[in-house]
Amino acid sequence: MKKLLSILLASLLVVGILGACSKQETSDKKKVLVMGTSADYKPYEYIDSAKSDEIIGFDVDIAKYIAKELGYEIKIKDMDFTGLLAAMEAKKVDFVMAGMTPTAERKKNADFTDIYFTAKNLVISKDGAVQKVEDLKGKTVGVQTGSIQEGKAKDIQKATEIKITDRNRIPELFEELKAGRVDAIIIEDTVAKGYLAKMSELKSIEIPEAADEAGSAIAFPKGSKQTEEFNKVIKKMQDNGEMEKLIKKWFGDEQ
Structure with missing residues (x-):
């Protein structure tokens, strides 16, 4: 009987340790956010097929910087521009970043961050x-x-x-x-x-x-808490020079 009790206690101890490890791994694992984009919009987002099939660009670098600051992992999903907001509404992507201007029409179905870049x-x-x-x-x-x-x-x-x-x-x-x-x-x-x-x-x-008619912003589902989270990092990037550094990297010194 004592031997059986010892075995049960040992088993419970192992289960407890494994459970604790599992919780630790879960807590350490970053939350994944899926970014919807249209990778034909160089230098915002595109594929340099001569080098790899990876999507790169201005928007991608901004998204990765923000994700690092907030503790997220970013995965990128490529699709036609016209279907991006619909994909977000259908929860196929978590946010849209594609050099997108927050027009009044688009704001009916999405929340947008502050403008992070203005072009012509x-x-x-x-x-x-x-x-x-x-x-x-x-x-x-x-x-x-x-x-x-x-x-x-x-x-x-x-x-x-x-x-x-x-x-x-x-x-x-x-x-x-x-x-x-x-x-x-x-x-x-x-x-x-x-x-x-x-x-x-x-x-x-x-x-x-x-x-006020031009400018790119990041789109989120209506009521998303991430809109304000991303806004804070965008402001930080504009204040600490990181945004200017990326503008020069991708657009040159002409902006």
């Missing part, structure tokens, strides 16, 4: 065929589906008669322009920079806009 929008054409926005009249303009640039095209369409055509990916827009299937495309300046450097026949003009 360009009209790009071959051989300078478009010298001013008014020159787009009667022309076909390409934009990325669901993007802020699509909204810009629709604003232009209200004042100047144009035909708008959508594509899911940025490279497709440049192919359409090169092939002459569209007369112009609207792209963010930081994204267009690399293409313009390689294609000397392409020329650009800036679309005038109010200061």
Whole structure:
């Protein structure tokens, strides 16, 4: 009887130790947040296929810095830009970071952090065929589906008669322009920079806009506690110079 009791006590002790270890491992394990993005938006998020299949870029570096500060692990899920917010609503991703502007329409279904970067929008054409926005009249303009640039095209369409055509990916827009299937495309300046450097026949003009109309922010589900958590780290990055360092890394010193 004493031997049986000893065996039971020893077994309970082992179970207790294993349980404690298991709890320790669980508590040490970082919470995983899935970031939804569209990895065709260089230098925000893209794949340098010559080097690896890893998604890299400005947004990725910011997300990793914030995750480290808050004790999260980030996993990235690539999809078409137009489906990002829907994927977040369906809980397929935890947040969206894709150079996304927090428009009034998007704010109906998502909460956004503070703006972390502001860029400009360009009209790009071959051989300078478009010298001013008014020159787009009667022309076909390409934009990325669901993007802020699509909204810009629709604003232009209200004042100047144009035909708008959508594509899911940025490279497709440049192919359409090169092939002459569209007369112009609207792209963010930081994204267009690399293409313009390689294609000397392409020329650009800036679309005038109010200061509060542009800027990138991170989208979260409505009521998410992480919105404010991320805001605190964004503010820290802006104050300690980390954000400026990443801007210079990915966009050069021109910003």
